[in-house]
Amino acid sequence: MALKWRGRIAVLECDTCDVEVESDKGESFDEFTARRKALGWTADKVGKTDWVHGCPLHKA
Ligand SMILES: [Zn+2]
Structure with missing residues (x-):
């Protein structure tokens, strides 16, 4: 669900809270x-x- 793209940066958002994790530039x-x-x-x-998706706190 909560996979978004900001340009070429992938962003995952926890489905329980609003924490996000982003891919780095150049990272596959x-x-x-x-x-x-x-x-x-x-x-x-x-x-x-x-x-x-779940952040380390919530788990999916
Ligand atoms: Zn969370």
Whole structure:
């Protein structure tokens, strides 16, 4: 769900609160995914195409 793009920067927003995590310039989406997982962010698939995201505090 809460995946947004600001130009080429991917932004994920926690579905429980308003915390966001952004990809870095030049970081691939896979690298961003690995980094946010390492930070404790979680993603859960809902249905076939939707995701819920959780910050390290809330979890998805
Ligand atoms: Zn949160």
